[in-house]
Amino acid sequence: MEALYREAILDHYKHPRRKGHLDAPDIQYHDHNPFCGDELTIELKVEDGVVVDAAFDGRGCAISQATASMIMEEIVGLSVDELKTWDKQYILDMLGIEIGPVRLKCALLSLKVLKAGLWGLEEWPE
Amino acid sequence: MQATVNDRTTELAAQFPILQREVHGKRLVYLDNAASSQKPTAVLDVMERYYRQSNANVHRGVHTLSEEATTLYEDARVRLAGFINAPSDKQIIFTRGTTEGINLVAHTWGRANLGPGDEVLITQMEHHSNIVPWQILRDQLGFTLRYIPITPLGELDLRELDVLLNARTKLLSFVHASNVLGTVNPVPQLVQAARQVGAKVLIDGAQSVPHMPIDVQELDADFFVFSSHKMCGPTGVGVLYGKRDLLEEMPPFMGGGDMIRSVTMTESRWNTLPYKFEAGTPAIAEVIGLGAAVDFLTDVGMGWIHAHEQMLTRYAYERLSQVEGLRILGPEPEKRGGLIAFTLGDIHPHDISAVLDMDGIAIRAGHHCAQPVHDCYNIAASARASFYLYNTTEDVDLLAESLEKAHKLFG
Numbered sequence: 001m002e003a004l005y006r007e008a009i010l011d012h013y014k015h016p017r018r019k020g021h022l023d024a025p026d027i028q029y030h031d032h033n034p035f036c037g038d039e040l041t042i043e044l045k046v047e048d049g050v051v052v053d054a055a056f057d058g059r060g061c062a063i064s065q066a067t068a069s070m071i072m073e074e075i076v077g078l079s080v081d082e083l084k085t086w087d088k089q090y091i092l093d094m095l096g097i098e099i100g101p102v103r104l105k106c107a108l109l110s111l112k113v114l115k116a117g118l119w120g121l122e123e124w125p126e
Numbered sequence: 127m128q129a130t131v132n133d134r135t136t137e138l139a140a141q142f143p144i145l146q147r148e149v150h151g152k153r154l155v156y157l158d159n160a161a162s163s164q165k166p167t168a169v170l171d172v173m174e175r176y177y178r179q180s181n182a183n184v185h186r187g188v189h190t191l192s193e194e195a196t197t198l199y200e201d202a203r204v205r206l207a208g209f210i211n212a213p214s215d216k217q218i219i220f221t222r223g224t225t226e227g228i229n230l231v232a233h234t235w236g237r238a239n240l241g242p243g244d245e246v247l248i249t250q251m252e253h254h255s256n257i258v259p260w261q262i263l264r265d266q267l268g269f270t271l272r273y274i275p276i277t278p279l280g281e282l283d284l285r286e287l288d289v290l291l292n293a294r295t296k297l298l299s300f301v302h303a304s305n306v307l308g309t310v311n312p313v314p315q316l317v318q319a320a321r322q323v324g325a326k327v328l329i330d331g332a333q334s335v336p337h338m339p340i341d342v343q344e345l346d347a348d349f350f351v352f353s354s355h356k357m358c359g360p361t362g363v364g365v366l367y368g369k370r371d372l373l374e375e376m377p378p379f380m381g382g383g384d385m386i387r388s389v390t391m392t393e394s395r396w397n398t399l400p401y402k403f404e405a406g407t408p409a410i411a412e413v414i415g416l417g418a419a420v421d422f423l424t425d426v427g428m429g430w431i432h433a434h435e436q437m438l439t440r441y442a443y444e445r446l447s448q449v450e451g452l453r454i455l456g457p458e459p460e461k462r463g464g465l466i467a468f469t470l471g472d473i474h475p476h477d478i479s480a481v482l483d484m485d486g487i488a489i490r491a492g493h494h495c496a497q498p499v500h501d502c503y504n505i506a507a508s509a510r511a512s513f514y515l516y517n518t519t520e521d522v523d524l525l526a527e528s529l530e531k532a533h534k535l536f537g
Contacts, residue, residue, distance in 0.1 A: 004480055005535060014536075036476055036492050037506040059506065061474035062536070106476065 004097055005062060008070075013062040018072035022055050029117025033109050038064045042113045050079050056110070063099070063106040070094055071110050080118055086111060088125050132518045135434065138426065139516035141166045152486030155521045160305050160333060160465050160512035161490050162355045165419075169358055172418040173411045184410055185384060185401070199410050202417025203400070209420045210350070211341040212367050216399040219373070220413055223364035224332040225255040227351030228299070230366055230403060231328055232259040234376040235349075236297075242268040245294045247325070249274040249282055249311075250502060251304045254495040256330050260299070274300070276502055280307035280456035287319055295325040302334035306499045306508065307455055308439075308462030310334070317346050326372070332356060336514070337435055337463055339428040342367050354412065359419035363412040366403070373399050380405040431515045435464030438513045442466055442522045446511075449529045451537075455499075455508055465512035467494070470529060473536045475509040481532040487525055 025043035032039045038060025045053035054075050056068045074094070075083070091111050092099065099107055108125050115121040139145050142164045147154055156164060176198060182191035184199045200215075207215040221227045240246065246260050250273045264271045272290050275283045282300075291298060298320040303310045313329065320327045328349040334340060336357035342350050349372070353364040368376075378385055378396055382405035387395040396402045423431065440459040443466060446452055451471035456462055470478055475491035482489055490510045493500050500506060511525055 004484070005477075010536070037497075038474075038476075039506075061476035061480075063476070103476070103480065 004099070004103075006097060009062060009066040009095065009097065012066035012069040016056075016065060016069040016072075018055050019057060019069065020055050021057060022053055025053075025055075027117045029113050031109070031113045031116060031122075033060070033064070033105050035105060036061070038106060038109055040064065040068055040109050040113050042068070042110065042117055044075075044117065046080065049081065051075050051077065051083070060109070061103075061106050063095075063103055064109045067091060067095060067107050068110040071114065075114075083114065083118060086114075086125075091125075132520070134430075135516055135518050139518075141168070142516055143167060143170070145516060149486040149488070150484050155485075155487040155524050157511040157513065157517065157521060157525060158488045158490045159336075159514040159517075160356070160494075160510065162361070163336060163358050163514050164516070165360065165415075166358055166422050168422045169360065169415045169418045173360065173415040176411050176414050181411075183407055195410055198414045198417075199408070202413045202420075205417045205420045206365055209340075209424065210335065210365075210367060211343055213343065214370065217367055217370055217373060219366040219368070219400045219403045220408055221351070221364045221366050221403075222362060222409070223353040223355070224253075224330060224351045225364075227349075227364055227366035228256055228328065228330065229259045230379045231349050231351075231368075232263050234379050234403075235326070235372065236260075236263050237267070238375075238377060240267050240269045240296055243294060244269040244296045245272055245292070246270070246297045246299065247272045247274065247290055247295050248298075249300050250276045250498050251280075251282070251307055251309065251496065252299075252301050252498070253305055253330065253332070254497070255332075256299055256301060256328075257498070269296075270294075273498075276307075276499070280304070280309050281461065282309075282311055282316075284312075284315070291319050291323055291325065293323055295320070295323055297326050297328060299328040299330070301330040301332075303337070303463040304456070304496075304499070305333050305465070306467050306494050306496045306510065307457065308465045308467070309457055310461060310463055313345050313347075333463060333465075336423075338432040348372055354416040354419065357416075357419055358422055359416035360409075360412040363409045363416050365416075370399070373403075378402050378405070382406045384408075426515055434515060435513050438517055438519065438522060439464050439466065441519050442511065442513070442525070445522055445526045446529070449526055449533065451533050452529065455503060464514070465510060467508045467510040469505060469508055470533060471537065473532060475507045477536065478509045478529070478532050481535060482525070482528045485524065485528040485531075487528050489525070 022043045026046045027044040030041040040058035043055045111125045180194040182195045184196045203215045203218045206218045277283045326348040329347040331352040335352040350367040355361040385405040443459045455467045479491035
């Protein structure tokens with residue numbers, strides 16, 4: 001149990017960071033996981049290629065929502081070029097848990113939404 | 127009473143090798159039977175024996191292996207006919223499963239009989255397999271698709287039935303037992319209403335055939351479909367039963383070998399029933415396995431299975447109701463089959479299932495391929511525990527304890 005729902009994940013799930021909406025986002029993207037119906041919207045303000053503000057909204061399991069919250073903590077101040085280097089492994093390292101093939105999509109939903117919103121890559125991250 | 131039932135169940139469970147394994151160091155408690163059931167040794171053995179001793183294509187060669195394979199395959203058809211009391215084994219069409227059975231009816235009977243001005247009536251508690259084929263066909267043929275709504279308690283709301291089911295209705299297609307709510311629908315009332323307007327009736331028996339005695343003649347359905355893998359048989363095979371005159375009139379589904387009587391460069395003539403609908407090499411080992419599953423279920427007794435699941439469902443309904451924050455979807459135990467879908471506070475069903483999995487308990491989480499049902503309750507998904515002949519009241523206790531743990535973790 002602790003392996004999957006470690007303290008930090010439960011904390012982000014119960015107390016999500018930057019959950020809500022921005023007034024005038026430059027980028028807004030919404031997607032869902034067709035297998036379980038989890039939904040996620042990410043909004044960003046980008047100035048000179050750097051993320052200056054961010055918010056997410058959504059509903060879903062602890063893994064998908066905690067991942068989004070964790071990404072919110074990291075994303076502000078980073079350049080879009082830096083974000084482009086984020087891949088599956090980056091997210092899994094951030095979560096710090098072992099995750100099976102079924103739940104992998106829960107973990108990667110935020111990255112999928114982020115990449116689709118930022119540069120139109122509408123595929124599950126590898 | 128309860129102890130006796132559990133004794134018999136333990137004896138039965140011993141015939142399912144997979145139930146002896148552990149998951150995360152705990153005894154496997156398998157409560158995902160509505161998704162797929164486990165398989166007894168009798169089924170596994172007969173399939174292995176077929177591959178080791180009799181494997182060959184059916185209805186072709188005159189050599190010994192082909193004859194053995196054909197006999198085994200056709201014997202299974204006879205057993206299936208007996209199991210659901212079909213008048214003839216020629217009315218047992220082997221499909222890939224319930225989904226293919228419904229698609230077969232849609233693409234053959236549907237294409238020949240539906241057009242603009244016609245209506246097909248389904249219900250809001252259908253599995254996607256009894257919604258999507260009709261939506262696809264509607265977009266191609268231009269008929270109207272209507273839905274019988276459901277009540278807050280999870281039963282069909284039949285107050286408007288005489289409007290929904292009218293002279294334009296050509297087909298009423300509905301689920302016998304809901305895979306989310308557990309609701310067992312009133313077949314006699316629905317069939318009688320359909321007869322009055324001259325509509326044909328298709329019944330999705332995926333969740334009823336494995337769990338209760340079924341007599342297709344008594345149900346009086348025009349079409350009845352179900353899957354092997356939910357009734358102790360292998361995946362990849364299912365059955366379409368149809369009334370003979372309808373099956374005779376219907377054009378074939380897929381073209382290919384086995385379904386033809388003669389083929390020339392310009393035209394082909396169709397084979398007789400049931401082969402007209404069985405193009406290509408069928409799932410021979412799986413059909414034979416399904417035949418063995420039917421023998422197994424018959425030996426156990428469908429009446430006993432139904433009574434056992436009713437007992438478990440009543441027990442689970444009471445026990446789960448005591449779990450803080452737990453809300454059961456659907457009607458009271460007396461009106462449902464052996465499954466209970468629920469929500470637990472705000473905990474996402476995936477998280478519930480993941481916590482339970484750590485205790486070796488397998489349940490289903492998600493929309494169960496029935497999104498419109500969940501829309502009714504304004505929820506995206508639910509968790510579902512579904513029972514079968516090998517489950518015990520102890521399994522239900524373990525489920526409840528693990529749910530209490532999940533509530534604490536996320537509470």
